[in-house]
Amino acid sequence: METGHKVGFRLGGRHTKLLVTVLLASLFQTTALSLPAVYAQSASTTTELTRQTSFNIPAGSLSAALMQIGQQASVRLSVNAKNIKGIRIAGFKAVMATQDALDMLLDGTGLIYEIDPSGIIIISRFQDAISVDSDDASLLPVIVTASSGDPVGWQGAPEWVYETPRAVSVIGREEIKNSNARTAADLFAGVPGVTVADNPQDPGISINIRGLQDQNRVNVMIDGARQNFQKAGHDETGRFYVDPAFVRQIEIEKSAISGVGGAGAMGGVVNFRTIEAKDLIKPDRSYGVEGKLAAGTNAYNFNGNLAAGIKLTDNVSFAAGISKKNLGKYQAGNNGSLEFSKTGQPVVFTGSETLSWLTKLNIDLNDDHTLVLGALGFHDAFTNSTIGGDFRNESDITNITGTATYTWQPDDSWFDLEAKLWANRTHNDQYRLPRTSKGGGFDNDFALNSLGGSLQNTSQFDLSALSISWNYGIEAFKDVGKSKSKPDVSTVDLDSLWIGADPSGERNVYSAFNQLAFSYKDLVELNFGLRYDQFNLKGTPKTVEYDLSGNTSVVGQNISNSGNRFSPTFALAITPLDGLQFFGRYSEGYRIPTVMETFLGGEHTGGGLPYLPNGALRPELAKTWEGGLNIQLDDQFIENDTLRLKFSYFNRKVENYVALANVAGATLDLGSFELQIPYYQYGNLYERINTQGFELEAFYDAGSFFAGVAYNRSYIDLPNAFTFDSPYTEHGEAADRVILLNVAPKSKLSANGGLRFLDERLTLGGRIIYVEPDGQFGFFSGGYKTDVYTVVDLYGSYEFNENATLRVDVNNLGDVAYVDALTAGEFPSPGRTVTAALNFTF
Known part of the structure; x- marks a missing residue:
């Protein structure tokens, strides 16, 4: 895992540089794409963060790991794709609160997470985080959903293609x-x-x-x-x-x-x-x-x-x-x-x-x-x-x-x-x-x-x-x-x-x-x-x-x-x-x-x-x-x-x-x-x-x-x-x-x-x-x-x-x-x- 700022604290607020957002939740294994139920209030998401969940996160990219967190804990996350590009994690398997799992994943990456009023867990760089109470409309994030992880490979293939031990190809949505x-x-x-x-x-x-x-x-x-x-x-x-x-x-x-x-x-x-x-x-x-x-x-x-x-x-x-x-x-x-x-x-x-x-x-x-x-x-x-x-x-x-x-x-x-x-x-x-x-x-x-x-x-x-x-x-x-x-x-x-x-x-x-x-x-x-x-x-x-x-x-x-x-x-x-x-x-x-x-x-x-x-x-x-x-x-x-x-x-x-x-x-x-x-x-x-x-x-x-x-x-x-x-x-x-x-x-x-x-x-x-x-x-x-x-x-x-x-x-x-x-x-x-x-x- 790359080194950087320590994470583990929680901030309220929106951030300004969210150009490409990946919606990560309730994915069926690595190829199914069903979203979990939508939680309208951040209080509901806070409850989900403290709930004990059995996590099984394999070693690999941080992008893939966050998708697994979303699926296994039934929470919604969004992140600027550029902020997590190239970050690898060791993986873990344990029963713990979702907030502890996020702390473990983001430790040393320079990334933090916060909950916006709609209940979405937003992951950003520490220096990009701003107050959730800001009324400046220009600070609202631009959110673009991606259906199956970032397109990182040939013809928009997602990460899981290059983690699958057999001959499989994918043509992605943008392609x-x-x-x-x-x-x-x-x-x-x-x-x-x-x-x-x-x-x-x-x-x-x-x-x-x-x-x-x-x-x-x-x-x-x-x-x-x-x-x-x-x-x-x-x-x-x-x-x-x-x-x-x-x-x-x-x-x-x-x-x-x-x-x-x-x-x-x-x-x-x-x-x-x-x-x-x-x-x-x-x-x-x-x-x-x-x-x-x-x-x-x-x-x-x-x-x-x-x-x-x-x-x-x-x-x-x-x-x-x-x-x-x-x-x-x-x-x-x-x-x-x-x-x-x-x-x-x-x-x-x-x-x-x-x-x-x-x-x-x-x-x-x-x-x-x-x-x-x-x-x-x-x-x-x-x-x-x-x-x-x-x-x-x-x-x-x-x-x-x-x-x-x-x-x-x-x-x-x-x-x-x-x-x-x-x-x-x-x-x-x-x-x-x-x-x-x-x-x-x-x-x-x-x-x-x-x-x-x-x-x-x-x-x-x-x-x-x-x-x-x-x-x-x-x-x-x-x-x-x-x-x-x-x-x-x-x-x-x-x-x-x-x-x-x-x-x-x-x-x-x-x-x-x-x-x-x-x-x-x-x-x-x-x-x-x-x-x-x-x-x-x-x-x-x-x-x-x-x-x-x-x-x-x-x-x-x-x-x-x-x-x-x-x-x-x-x-x-x-x-x-x-x-x-x-x-x-x-x-x-x-x-x-x-x-x-x-x-x-x-x-x-x-x-x-x-x-x-x-x-x-x-x-x-x-x-x-x-x-x-x-x-x-x-x-x-x-x-x-x-x-x-x-x-x-x-x-x-x-x-x-x-x-x-x-x-x-x-x-x-x-x-x-x-x-x-x-x-x-x-x-x-x-x-x-x-x-x-x-x-x-x-x-x-x-x-x-x-x-x-x-x-x-x-x-x-x-x-x-x-x-x-x-x-x-x-x-x-x-x-x-x-x-x-x-x-x-x-x-x-x-x-x-x-x-x-x-x-x-x-x-x-x-x-x-x-x-x-x-x-x-x-x-x-x-x-x-x-x-x-x-x-x-x-x-x-x-x-x-x-x-x-x-x-x-x-x-x-x-x-x-x-x-x-x-x-x-x-x-x-x-x-x-x-x-x-x-x-x-x-």
Whole structure:
């Protein structure tokens, strides 16, 4: 701990230099963000200060320790971020009064604390403290809340990211607010090991982590509610719809986990956490409003949102927001070459109109119990087609998510309980314009309804010199797929056309888990996890059968599948020096087949390419080893500077990978020749898919300037050919064609740096992104040829006051013609685009 003035006395008053305030209270572990009940009078806070509380404060940053004090003692604290930057503490565990815990933490730092009339505990430098009785309005503190600790790392990552012994990344609230993103895909450009498959004609995205994507291999959630929608086509199948306007933080786990969210997934977990009233309301106010107005060139027509929060009572708060985005048909870059389209020309059907909304109700039932009810809606209308505008589909997408979260955090280290219920409905109402093939136009209705819940508790206790944390619980969810089609031509046989590519069916998943963490004197930490997954699928898909003359008949089948497995995790972390941590981890992930993979049936639109269901699919299994280090350094080169770094290496083997391929089909006798009609079906590949690589993210901030870098390199081992297993092939028979396997880029580099002027109100910076795509695998891989590309962006922002900031971005400064990795080669990315945005609060 740094040396300085002795603390331990209490002053009344306000102080003048409180420019950035962190609201620290009732955080759920390190990632949950619920506030404790609001205490209106300082007398109530004084009572809390004298109450005996069981504290468990780990060694680390003072910022993180104050967050733990706020959570464990249910008090509200605010502090100027600059005043605690770079201060480290040794940590302690004891039962004591909150005031004694604060004295212990602040001893020797030159900081004191005081209680203002609203009951907030304000921490300040001794020389900055003033009398609470002052009537000078100019001395009132400017308070800006931060939802999960100071953003100290890459892309606004909070401190806990660099204290977590595994591969995890976070995109913080300020990073999201400052991004004039066309879609949520743009937010992930700087995340190492993560790539987004982004069809520019569809606002939905598919997140690829270390080469795994689609079919729920990566569990994507909004506030813990799964987004499981799948839609078959010639590109990515898993499409997730969210507006970044209401996202306060994105948390990314890069491998299988044993806790909530890990059921049935093996490639990682991505959780989009949305805003609450506390993110909008300043501690000295009863309401708050936050908004954004943005527009730009290259068909970035309008992007605006408005959110408001209000305290209805001391214990009840409510937030609501609305967002509107209008994007037109953008132009590709001029400089470079494109294989499938023209440079500098508009890219067909890349426009869309998005309307989103959010409501959230927070209820502090009492000191220990909270209830949060939330709903989020997304609607978009768009058209997709080939690059020539042929074969048009007009889609109307609606995505509705609802959550109910109850937490119980008593003054007892054995209980830290959370219960959650959630529901999600993603609905695509699509009209497929008439083709030259049979059937004319179609109204297609694709929907997936998901319902789930979880119950977990964390108990903390000591056993001799060991500190033990035990997290245990259950989770379950159900997916129900509903699809139907209505042709323009009433004589068309629906059963032989668009009935199966997004099939109907039901999937149920049940899971239980335990995680034990043993910590010895903040030096060594051991983690053991065990998850049990069980599933069943059932449905009645329809298949098309041919006789020798080519006549077809439709047969319904009752298909079911079930299975279960125990999946372990193990991790070891060693912290030999304060701010330096080494870690290693082993995990197994069990990926359960989806409704689409199991019940695929019918024919491709237009006929002639029949699909088959597969009730014998085996779940995929991923086994991952990883190791790495975390670095937290403060005041190393100049006063108050910070350096945060995370590095990880991984080696992963996937067994029973599920892929779409053609299998043995009907042979038709047409007289002078025979015609082989292949069936297309999802099946397991016998060969393992091996991937290894490393990831780095580092960020240095010296106040007047900053610089950061993220880089990843991956190596995938694919056999020259695959053997395919399904009920319609003999064991080990070679598949004629695997349709497509997504292969992550070989490497990706993102570097960001800038300067701050005028007391850090003016920021000027730039970013460079370099991507080296890898070749895709399968029959469709020729359509995904993309070249190495480098894109440079410039940006600047000016903070007029604490309530208004102007941001200007120049994206793709060089007007480079390129195609994003994992995107169909005929759809290039936007050329040079200039945007301006005004972010405001009041």
